Amino acid sequence: xxxxxTGGAGFIGSNLVDRLLAENHRVVAxxxxxxxxxxxxxxxxxxxxxxxxxxNLHDFEVLKEVMxxxxxxxxxxxxxxxxxxxxxxRKDLEVNTIGTFNVLEAMRQNKVPRIAFxxxxxxxxxxEVFPTPENAPFPIQTSLYGASKLAGEGLIEAFCExxxxxxxxxxxxxxxxxxxxxxxxxxxxxxxxxxPTEIEVLGNGKQRKSYMYIQDCLDxxxxxxxxxxxxxxxxxxxxxxxxxxxxxxxxxxxxAKLGLNPVRHYTGxxxxxxxxxxxxxxxxxxxxxxxxxxxxxxxESVEYTLDYLVAAQALLEK
Amino acid sequence: xxxxxTGGAGFIGSNLVDRLLAENHRVVAxxxxxxxxxxxxxxxxxxxxxxxxxxNLHDFEVLKEVMxxxxxxxxxxxxxxxxxxxxxxRKDLEVNTIGTFNVLEAMRQNKVPRIAFxxxxxxxxxxEVFPTPENAPFPIQTSLYGASKLAGEGLIEAFCExxxxxxxxxxxxxxxxxxxxxxxxxxxxxxxxxxPTEIEVLGNGKQRKSYMYIQDCLDxxxxxxxxxxxxxxxxxxxxxxxxxxxxxxxxxxxxAKLGLNPVRHYTGxxxxxxxxxxxxxxxxxxxxxxxxxxxxxxxESVEYTLDYLVAAQALLEK
Numbered sequence: 001x002x003x004x005x006t007g008g009a010g011f012i013g014s015n016l017v018d019r020l021l022a023e024n025h026r027v028v029a030x031x032x033x034x035x036x037x038x039x040x041x042x043x044x045x046x047x048x049x050x051x052x053x054x055x056n057l058h059d060f061e062v063l064k065e066v067m068x069x070x071x072x073x074x075x076x077x078x079x080x081x082x083x084x085x086x087x088x089x090r091k092d093l094e095v096n097t098i099g100t101f102n103v104l105e106a107m108r109q110n111k112v113p114r115i116a117f118x119x120x121x122x123x124x125x126x127x128e129v130f131p132t133p134e135n136a137p138f139p140i141q142t143s144l145y146g147a148s149k150l151a152g153e154g155l156i157e158a159f160c161e162x163x164x165x166x167x168x169x170x171x172x173x174x175x176x177x178x179x180x181x182x183x184x185x186x187x188x189x190x191x192x193x194x195x196p197t198e199i200e201v202l203g204n205g206k207q208r209k210s211y212m213y214i215q216d217c218l219d220x221x222x223x224x225x226x227x228x229x230x231x232x233x234x235x236x237x238x239x240x241x242x243x244x245x246x247x248x249x250x251x252x253x254x255x256a257k258l259g260l261n262p263v264r265h266y267t268g269x270x271x272x273x274x275x276x277x278x279x280x281x282x283x284x285x286x287x288x289x290x291x292x293x294x295x296x297x298x299x300e301s302v303e304y305t306l307d308y309l310v311a312a313q314a315l316l317e318k
Numbered sequence: 319x320x321x322x323x324t325g326g327a328g329f330i331g332s333n334l335v336d337r338l339l340a341e342n343h344r345v346v347a348x349x350x351x352x353x354x355x356x357x358x359x360x361x362x363x364x365x366x367x368x369x370x371x372x373x374n375l376h377d378f379e380v381l382k383e384v385m386x387x388x389x390x391x392x393x394x395x396x397x398x399x400x401x402x403x404x405x406x407x408r409k410d411l412e413v414n415t416i417g418t419f420n421v422l423e424a425m426r427q428n429k430v431p432r433i434a435f436x437x438x439x440x441x442x443x444x445x446e447v448f449p450t451p452e453n454a455p456f457p458i459q460t461s462l463y464g465a466s467k468l469a470g471e472g473l474i475e476a477f478c479e480x481x482x483x484x485x486x487x488x489x490x491x492x493x494x495x496x497x498x499x500x501x502x503x504x505x506x507x508x509x510x511x512x513x514p515t516e517i518e519v520l521g522n523g524k525q526r527k528s529y530m531y532i533q534d535c536l537d538x539x540x541x542x543x544x545x546x547x548x549x550x551x552x553x554x555x556x557x558x559x560x561x562x563x564x565x566x567x568x569x570x571x572x573x574a575k576l577g578l579n580p581v582r583h584y585t586g587x588x589x590x591x592x593x594x595x596x597x598x599x600x601x602x603x604x605x606x607x608x609x610x611x612x613x614x615x616x617x618e619s620v621e622y623t624l625d626y627l628v629a630a631q632a633l634l635e636k
Contacts, residue, residue, distance in 0.1 A: 085476070141473075154469055155411070158459045161459070162462065234458050
C-alpha cells in the first residue's frame with residue numbers, strides 16, 4: 001500500500017510510519033515540523049520505501065502534488081494543544097479544520113480512495129452517558145479543539161458521501177508512550193524535575209481520564225482498516241481502554257516510580273482548564289468486536305511513558 | 319436592543335430586520351449581496367433605526383468595526399445552495415464555517431454577549447429516529463452544507479464555553495414565504511412558467527420533507543431568545559411544523575393552484591441530489607414547550623409562497 005501520513009514526524013505519526021514501513025508499505029510523511037521532530041524519523045529515513053516532505057497543509061499545491069499516487073491517507077496532522085485554544089482561537093480552525101479540508105480536497109483531486117483520521121473523545125464535550133458510545137446523543141462542544149475535530153469529521157463524512165471516499169474516524173482518548181511530547185505525564189515530570197518537593201495540579205485532581213498506549217492505538221487503527229466487518233463508507237470507532245483513572249492516581253504512580261512525595265497544590269475546580277472534560281471514558285466495544293484489545297493498562301502506559309521521558313531528557317528541554 | 323443581522327438583505331434576514339424594526343430595536347444589517355437584494359430592505363431603509371453595511375464576512379476588520387456596540391448578533395449569512403456543494407467543495411467551508419468563525423471572533427473582541435444562529439435539519443444527515451429530536455444520536459454528515467453548519471454549531475458552542483457568550487442555535491427545516499428566492503417551490507414554478515405541460519422532478523418525488531412559513535420561523539426565534547426557560551449558555555432548538563409532505567404532494571398543490579397538469583419526469587432515486595435527505599421531520603416539542611406554535615400548515619406555506627412568486631415575477635428573472 002502507498003501510504004500518505006500527515007503529521008508523520010509527530011508523536012503518533014512517526015510511530016505509525018515505523019509500523020507501516022515494518023509491514024513493507026511505501027510511506028510518504030508530510031509534516032511542517034511545528035511540533036514534529038526529525039529524530040523521530042531516524043529509522044524511517046534509512047528505509048528506501050520512505051519519503052519525507054517538509055511542508056504545510058496550507059500549501060495546497062504542494063500537498064496535492066506529493067499526494068499523487070497514494071492509496072491511503074492517514075491524516076494525523078493537527079494542532080493538539082487542547083488548552084491553548086482560548087489564547088489562539090483561530091489556530092484550531094486553521095490547522096485542524098481548514099487543514100483537514102485541504103487534505104480531503106487533495107484526495108478528491110488525486111482520486112485517493114481511503115482516509116483514516118485522528119479525532120478525539122473530546123468531541124463528546126461533557127457527555128451524560130458513560131462509557132460513551134460512538135452514537136451518543138448529539139454533543140455540545142466545550143473546546144475549540146473539539147469543535148475543530150467535529151468539523152473535520154463532518155467534512156470527511158460529506159466528502160465520503162459526495163465523492164465516494166471511504167473513511168475511518170478514530171476518536172482517541174489521550175495517547176501515551178514512546179515519543180510522547182505533551183500532556184500530563186510530560187508536564188508532571190517536567191515540574192518534578194525542576195522542583196521535587198512541590199507540584200501544581202490543574203483543577204482538583206479528581207478529573208477522571210482515559211489513556212491508551214500508542215502501540216495499542218496503532219494496533220486498533222491497523223486492525224480496523226483491514227477488517228472485513230469495517231468496510232462501510234464511514235467507519236467511526238472510539239479508541240481507548242476499558243478503564244479510567246483520576247489525575248491524582250496518575251500522579252501517585254509517577255511519584256512512586258520517581259521515589260518522590262511532593263506537596264500538591266491544586267488550582268481548584270472540576271476542570272483543569274476551560275474546555276477540559278472532567279470525565280472521559282469511552283465505550284470501545286465496537287473496536288473490541290473486531291478482535292482488538294489493548295495490551296497495556298493505563299497504569300502501565302503511564303509508567304512506561306515516564307521511563308521513556310526519563311531516558312529521553314532532550315525532549316524536556318523544548 | 320442593538321441588533322446585528324448578518325445576511326440582513328437575504329430571505330430570512332430581511333424579514334427578521336423588518337420584525338426587529340417593528341419592535342423598535344436598532345438594527346445593523348450586514349450583507350455582501352451575493353444573494354441578498356436591496357429591494358427586500360426598501361421599508362427598512364426608510365427607518366432611522368436601520369443601518370445597512372455592504373461588506374463580506376471575510377473583511378474581518380470591517381465586520382469587527384461595525385459590530386461594535388451590538389447587544390445581539392443574528393447570524394444568518396450563509397451559502398444556502400445545498401445542492402451546489404458537490405461542484406464547489408470549498409464554498410461552504412469559506413462562507414459558512416470560516417464566516418461563522420469571523421462573526422464569533424468579532425463578537426469576542428467587541429464583547430457582544432449573545433448570538434442566534436440559523437443551523438439546519440440537514441445536520442442530522444439521514445437520521446434513524448423520526449421525528450428527530452435535538453439530542454438525536456451523533457449524526458453522520460451527508461452534505462458539505464450540513465458539515466459546514468455542524469462546524470458552525472461547534473464553533474459557537476466552544477466560544478460560549480470559552481468566552482461566556484450565550485447562544486441560540488436553530489435547526490431549521492426549509493423555510494417558505496415572502497422573499498423566498500430558492501428551493502423547490504421556486505424551481506417548480508420557474509419550470510412550469512417556461513413549460514406548463516411537462517416538468518422534471520429530482521429523485522422519485524417521494525422524498526418526505528418539512529417546510530415552515532418564514533413568519534412562524536421568526537416567531538419561534540423571537541420567542542426563544544426572550545423566554546425565561548431558554549437562558550442556558552447554549553440553547554438548541556429544532557424549528558419546524560409537526561408534519562411533513564412528499565415532494566409530489568407539494569407539486570400537486572402547486573399544479574392545482576396554477577390549473578396545470580404537467581407530465582412529470584422523475585430523475586429517479588430516493589434522493590434529489592447527492593446529500594439530499596430522503597426524509598426530514600424534526601421533533602419540535604422543545605420549542606413548542608415555550609408556547610410557540612406555527613400558524614400555517616405546510617400546504618398553506620407552499621400556496622402562500624406560490625402566490626408571492628406569481629406576484630413577484632422579477633425574482634424569477636435571476
